[in-house]
Amino acid sequence: MTPTPATSPQVPPGGWGAFGITVAFGATTALREVTLAAVPGQVAAVVGGDGAGKTTLLRTLVGRVAPAAGHVEAPATVECGFMPTGASGVWQDLTVAENISFVAAAHHLTGLALDRRRDELLGAAGLDEASDRLAGALSGGMRQKLAFCLAILHRPRLLVLDEPSTGVDPVSRVDLWRLISRAAAGGAAVVMATTYLDEAERASTCLVLNDGHALASGTPADVLAHVPGTITSGDAPAGPRELSWRRGRATRSWHPGPARPGEQPVTADMEDTVIALTLAAQQQESCT
Known part of the structure; x- marks a missing residue:
C-alpha cells in the first residue's frame, strides 16, 4: 500500500523553500524530489527517523549543500540563520557574552544596537544572569538556547533549526518553543527538524520524510x-x-x-x- 501524500504547500510571494530537490552524495541519494515551503510568519516542521534526510534538507535550504535537481528559493546568506544540531552552534571556550559579540561582529552589529539586542535575547532565553559563564559550562538546555540566540541575533528572514530541542530538559524545551514562536511572530520564516512530534503538531506545516522520500506534507491536520x-x-x-x-x-x-x-x-x-x-x-x- 502506498501512503497517500497530502498536498504540497504552495509558497506565496515573499516565501522561501525547496522545490523538487534531489540531493546525492556519490552513489547515495539522500533526498528524492522533495518540496518544502518556508513562509514568513510560520513554522514548518520536518520529521522523520535517523537517515530520513532532515539535516540534508535543512543544509540545502541555507546553501550548504547543492541539489542535483530541483531548486531552492532563499534569501541571501547574510539574511539566513542556521542552528546546527548538538553543541556545534556555540563556542564552548567563550563566555555567553563573548559568543554574542563574536557572532555580532560577523554581522556588523555594534554599539547600542548590539547592547539592546543582547539584552533582549538573553532576557527572553533566561540567560541574562549567565552572560559571564563559559558556554561549555552551561547545561544542555542553556547551551541550546544560546545557540538559538546566535542563530537569530541578526534578525534573519529565514531561520533554519536542526533539532533545536533534542536532549534538553522539559523546561528548556518549552522555553525554546516559545523563542521559536516569537521568531515566527516577528516575521521570520522558520524551518525546524524535530524529533518531538508534539512540536510538529503545533507547527503551521509538517513534512514527513523517510529514506529521502516525502511521505506526507501540509498542515498537521492534512497529515x-x-x-x-x-x-x-x-x-x-x-x-x-x-x-x-x-x-x-x-x-x-x-x-x-x-x-x-x-x-x-x-x-x-x-x-x-x-x-x-x-x-x-x-x-x-x-x-x-
Missing part, C-alpha cells in the same frame, strides 16, 4: 487525515511485532487494511501517523 491503513490499540501486538509499538502501557498495531473483528481502532495522533506512514512505505518498498 493526520492521510494516515494509511488502520491503527489499533491493545495489551499485546495484533499481528506481526514489527508492525507494533508501545504507547505508554498500551500497544499500538498498524494494519494495511481495516481492523479485524475484536480489535479496537484508535484515532491517530502525529506520532501514530508518522509511524504508520513509515511502516507503509517500508512495506511498499519490500514488495517492489
